[in-house]
Amino acid sequence: MEAEIITIGDELLIGQVVDTNSAWLAEQLNLLGIKVHQITTISDSHEEIIKTLTEVSRHADIILLTGGLGPTKDDVTKLALCEFFDTYLVFNQDAYENVERLFRQRGFLMTEINRQQASIPAACTPIPNPEGTAPGMWFEKDGKIFISMPGVPFEMKSIFINQIAPKLAKVNNTLYILHKTILTHGVGESFLAQTIEAWEDNLPSNIKLAYLPQPGVVRLRLSAVGNNKSLLENQLNEEQVKLLHIIPDLVFGFDNDSMESVVGQLLRMSGKTLSTAESCTGGYIAHLITSIPGSSFYFKGSVVAYSNEVKVSQLNVARQAIIDNGAVSEVVVRQMAEGVRKNLQTDYSIAVTGVAGPDGGSEEKPVGTTWIAVATSEKVVSHRFHFGEHRDRNIRRAALAALNMLRQELK
Amino acid sequence: MEAEIITIGDELLIGQVVDTNSAWLAEQLNLLGIKVHQITTISDSHEEIIKTLTEVSRHADIILLTGGLGPTKDDVTKLALCEFFDTYLVFNQDAYENVERLFRQRGFLMTEINRQQASIPAACTPIPNPEGTAPGMWFEKDGKIFISMPGVPFEMKSIFINQIAPKLAKVNNTLYILHKTILTHGVGESFLAQTIEAWEDNLPSNIKLAYLPQPGVVRLRLSAVGNNKSLLENQLNEEQVKLLHIIPDLVFGFDNDSMESVVGQLLRMSGKTLSTAESCTGGYIAHLITSIPGSSFYFKGSVVAYSNEVKVSQLNVARQAIIDNGAVSEVVVRQMAEGVRKNLQTDYSIAVTGVAGPDGGSEEKPVGTTWIAVATSEKVVSHRFHFGEHRDRNIRRAALAALNMLRQELK
The missing domain is CATH 3.90.950.20 (CinA-like)
Known part of the structure; x- marks a missing residue:
């Protein structure tokens, strides 16, 4: 199963904000066995949103959107979604009560624009957002799934982990992509590459190696693709053991270690x-x-x-x-x-x-x-x-x- | 003038690395009066690179690519560029001497794969990269400019600032997009929006406002578009002065301040x-x-x-x-x-x-x-x-x- 990620926001296209959502989402989708085909960043523009949705839905099964759902006037995603799905905004009582609760908790006064956040397209299944005022939205059209989420990273993450990931896991249960990352410290990328060349050349054909250098650290990422999850896990473990024999002193950790x-x-x-x-x-x-x-x-x-x-x-x-x-x-x-x-x-x-x-x-x-x-x-x-x-x-x-x-x- | 940014790397699509290059590049391009239309992130795949280059070059004047030029085997950009521009790799003496110099400086031994980095497509103008082993490349085709840069952020930045930006400034001298960012601390996005609503509603039509919230900070970004640079600067200064009268206590800085x-x-x-x-x-x-x-x-x-x-x-x-x-x-x-x-x-x-x-x-x-x-x-x-x-x-x-x-x- 393949996914496309669309991130929406002028702030991303003028470089004021670094898009960290896509990387996080891509990692989560991979864990669910969903491969990300492409990430596209577009402006807060009605036309661009509709054009991009039309294009990417041709070659993906799942389309995830982030951004453009905030309370302020630069946000246009919701109206563009209404046009794309040929629907209209309706008031949602649950979403309204959530906004009210959040404002009460924080001791802030509720404003008219926050009230508007409780209106959502009639054609979607709303996804509650307990951390923020804009609910997520789940649409289905022509056998494809479209998911719109707020752009604020911690709201998006909370919605995805607690509500979207479990739903997606049910939809997809065929192909697995597993990763194993080995963290090294002390030598540069090309020296490392030469040291482990023979091992790299003998990797099984369904396993790919990538070098990810950062100041002071080179991460080696193995990616294995296949239908049998435990077989993939065994393959990755075997290769890791072999690698550790070659460079025992350079490896300090694995995967999400730091x-x-x-x-x-x-x-x-x-x-x-x-x-x-x-x-x-x-x-x-x-x-x-x-x-x-x-x-x-x-x-x-x-x-x-x-x-x-x-x-x-x-x-x-x-x-x-x-x-x-x-x-x-x-x-x-x-x-x-x-x-x-x-x-x-x-x-x-x-x-x-x-x-x-x-x-x-x-x-x-x-x-x-x-x-x-x-x-x-x-x-x-x-x-x-x-x-x-x-x-x-x-x-x-x-x-x-x-x-x-x-x-x-x-x- | 419009630009497209293409970032290449499997590591971006599985979420192992956050793409910080695009945001930085977008900001720099904006300073040169070049608007970024879209950012597309694709995999280290020969076919995807060629397909995306073909697509984006339809609606952009300048296409910037980052990534895929490293010394290791997961990098395929250079060969894809050869096919797209119908050219072939040739050995480049200057690039070779640069690689040699870097290795001498760092006290490392030069490897065969580093030697290969000195081969570049015959159809391009090479862009020296004093900070790293992979040179940048400048292509022109059908009136459009294609620039390929390494993905390592500090190498890319150094090449762009010192060599590409001056060349682009000569190409583009028509439209300006200026930004002014006002940094606030102490209140949330929607409360802020309500407080400054009247001012926002009266902004000139060529000025756009965006709210960029982060933990503890909401940045207000004004973007002005037009042909007269000093007029735009005056407009932005005027609006900034008005805003400071409304929320003097919340503002702690501007633009790249922290x-x-x-x-x-x-x-x-x-x-x-x-x-x-x-x-x-x-x-x-x-x-x-x-x-x-x-x-x-x-x-x-x-x-x-x-x-x-x-x-x-x-x-x-x-x-x-x-x-x-x-x-x-x-x-x-x-x-x-x-x-x-x-x-x-x-x-x-x-x-x-x-x-x-x-x-x-x-x-x-x-x-x-x-x-x-x-x-x-x-x-x-x-x-x-x-x-x-x-x-x-x-x-x-x-x-x-x-x-x-x-x-x-x-x-």
């Missing part, structure tokens, strides 16, 4: 605690760690020591060490790691100091130069890295490298 | 310094602040006090205050703000303590309950907020609310 979730799990299993001392990463490592629910079990806190005074006063770094070696140096990063571990009384600590850029670089220590240390009760491990010239990528890569050093200590 | 850049600018202008003490936000506020280049001028550091012990030992919070009131309380947040301001010796400080979720909520303090304080040399201001049920949105909204409280003190 470096911070993997490190978090290792800490939780070992019952150990962590603190961080961050200069150039500015709290980003602490943010990554605390983005994981339950991180309070192992993470006690961080000292973001952006200025040298704070390194001295809060982390016990010797003033003379900074004067002699500069803040971006092995001596200082080791003292930072030891200082935060002692002050916050944790089993492990991570420290980072570097030149994130765009300013602050020198010939000896150009932008991207970064020292990272991991301290335990027995030792301090430290490494020098050279990342690149771009501030945001340097921060991201330093954080990943630091978490990976800790991961290696925890293994 | 809450953290606005706060950073206010601090820099006033020569004041800042520290933060973060519990539930886990370093995210410090990360936002330090994502701004030059933030070391005003930001000294942060104490991420995730555990109660750290609140006591590093922020001088009274143990008894936590026992009596709980960590999520007005007393504690005020002591956190005072503690960090004193210990890190800054003019201002921000403190946040709350229940981010999914666990840790109670009847009295449900998930989303958050206390925020801002301390100055004269006083401490504190407020209680109730955000929602979702961890990541709670962290984001708490950080924005905290920075906004500081902004109001700085004004």
